[in-house]
Amino acid sequence: MNAIDNLVSLLSRLPGIGKKSAQRLSYYILEAPRSYAANLAASLSGLHEAIRRCSVCGSFTETDPCPVCVDTTRDTSLLCVVERSSDVRVIEESREYRGRFHVLGGLIAPLDGVGPDDLAIDSLLARLRVEGVQEVILALNPTVEGDTTALYLQKLLKDMPLTVTRLASGLPVGGDLEYADRLTLARSLRGRIAM
Amino acid sequence: MNAIDNLVSLLSRLPGIGKKSAQRLSYYILEAPRSYAANLAASLSGLHEAIRRCSVCGSFTETDPCPVCVDTTRDTSLLCVVERSSDVRVIEESREYRGRFHVLGGLIAPLDGVGPDDLAIDSLLARLRVEGVQEVILALNPTVEGDTTALYLQKLLKDMPLTVTRLASGLPVGGDLEYADRLTLARSLRGRIAM
Numbered sequence: 337m338n339a340i341d342n343l344v345s346l347l348s349r350l351p352g353i354g355k356k357s358a359q360r361l362s363y364y365i366l367e368a369p370r371s372y373a374a375n376l377a378a379s380l381s382g383l384h385e386a387i388r389r390c391s392v393c394g395s396f397t398e399t400d401p402c403p404v405c406v407d408t409t410r411d412t413s414l415l416c417v418v419e420r421s422s423d424v425r426v427i428e429e430s431r432e433y434r435g436r437f438h439v440l441g442g443l444i445a446p447l448d449g450v451g452p453d454d455l456a457i458d459s460l461l462a463r464l465r466v467e468g469v470q471e472v473i474l475a476l477n478p479t480v481e482g483d484t485t486a487l488y489l490q491k492l493l494k495d496m497p498l499t500v501t502r503l504a505s506g507l508p509v510g511g512d513l514e515y516a517d518r519l520t521l522a523r524s525l526r527g528r529i530a531m
Numbered sequence: 532m533n534a535i536d537n538l539v540s541l542l543s544r545l546p547g548i549g550k551k552s553a554q555r556l557s558y559y560i561l562e563a564p565r566s567y568a569a570n571l572a573a574s575l576s577g578l579h580e581a582i583r584r585c586s587v588c589g590s591f592t593e594t595d596p597c598p599v600c601v602d603t604t605r606d607t608s609l610l611c612v613v614e615r616s617s618d619v620r621v622i623e624e625s626r627e628y629r630g631r632f633h634v635l636g637g638l639i640a641p642l643d644g645v646g647p648d649d650l651a652i653d654s655l656l657a658r659l660r661v662e663g664v665q666e667v668i669l670a671l672n673p674t675v676e677g678d679t680t681a682l683y684l685q686k687l688l689k690d691m692p693l694t695v696t697r698l699a700s701g702l703p704v705g706g707d708l709e710y711a712d713r714l715t716l717a718r719s720l721r722g723r724i725a726m
Contacts, residue, residue: 338581339574339577339578339581339582339593340578340582340591342574343571343574343575343578346567346570346571346574347571349567350556350560351555351556351559352552352555352556353556356709356710357547359617359620359709360546360547360617360709361545361546361547361548363591363615363616363617364545364546365545365575365578366578366579366582366591366616367615367616370579372541372544373575373576373578373579374575374576375541376538376541376542376572376575377571377572377573377575377576378572379534379537379538379541380538380560380568380571380572380575381568381569381572382534383534383535383538383560383561383568384561384565384568386533386534387534387535387561396535396558396561398533398534420558421558421561421562422554422555422558425554514554514555515551
């Protein structure tokens with residue numbers, strides 16, 4: 337049953353999907369109407385063609401610059417710095433924030449060989465020089481890597497004429513921003529603290 | 532971000548995948564090398580063309596009849612009746628069973644409108660008449676639907692010159708055969724009880 341094994345092996349590479357779950361999903365797809373597998377295949381094939389990275393903020397978008405970066409009703413004095421594009425989505429869904437975003441593309445993690453040069457920090461500094469930002473909000477996971485990156489950025493920005501803040505805890509320490517619920521996230525935005 | 536939302540909506544139809552998980556998977560796929568999405572798409576497109584149902588036992592297979600049904604070293608006196616094709620795989624992986632299989636394609640569930648006529652019972656009776664089966668092993672989930680179906684089949688088969696057995700418990704009651712570990716499943720096969 338090569339075709340099934342192949343699908344199982346591909347699905348089990350996904351985060352949080354083990355071999356048993358991948359088998360379950362594969363058989364579900366086999367027993368579902370053929371159109372489901374066809375639609376999923378088409379969606380996956382077209383994904384990378386439809387989605388690129390915004391040349392301004394670095395988040396995933398269908399148009400470049402992304403809708404947030406071209407939205408003139410946004411508060412340009414606020415810039416929210418996040419690790420990944422998916423964090424932009426989570427913060428947008430909290431409906432608490434009306435500024436812009438900047439995606440770092442990772443966090444400083446010396447053990448994994450990720451240093452400041454691997455992150456979109458140069459483009460962040462360039463934006464801060466021209467966009468009239470008055471407050472940088474570091475919306476990074478409350479983990480060792482997130483703390484390290486926040487500290488690094490705080491030192492880097494301390495001589496610029498702006499405030500650096502960080503999301504209030506309220507997020508469970510050691511957790512993942514992506515799994516925070518809307519209200520907790522909204523509260524941590526409202527109660528953000530100066531660094 | 533229509534292309535992402537589309538993928539999220541398709542993935543969240545899968546069993547055990549909620550909206551948050553589907554988002555997480557979608558962003559993982561976006562950030563993974565493009566070849567991953569392409570391979571997954573190709574695997575899904577080809578799935579239904581590569582896989583059909585065995586015309587003898589009803590399980591998913593790339594060749595018809597399936598490898599188990601054409602394997603002459605199999606013990607034809609044993610026939611293991613399962614709900615779904617994925618159950619065949621789980622039992623094969625237990626390496627405890629050397630007979631053949633028959634896939635019912637479901638369980639009797641009056642509340643869901645599934646009656647005996649919706650299951651592959653006629654083809655089961657036809658096989659029992661010609662294949663020289665001496666023991667029918669009912670490997671059905673220990674749930675209400677599984678018990679109902681087992682009881683129905685036991686009555687149907689009670690005048691035929693064969694033994695009807697059922698997997699021993701050892702499987703946790705109310706659980707799902709698909710999640711049993713190899714050893715538990717092997718033990719429940721060895722200790723199967725006459726009905």
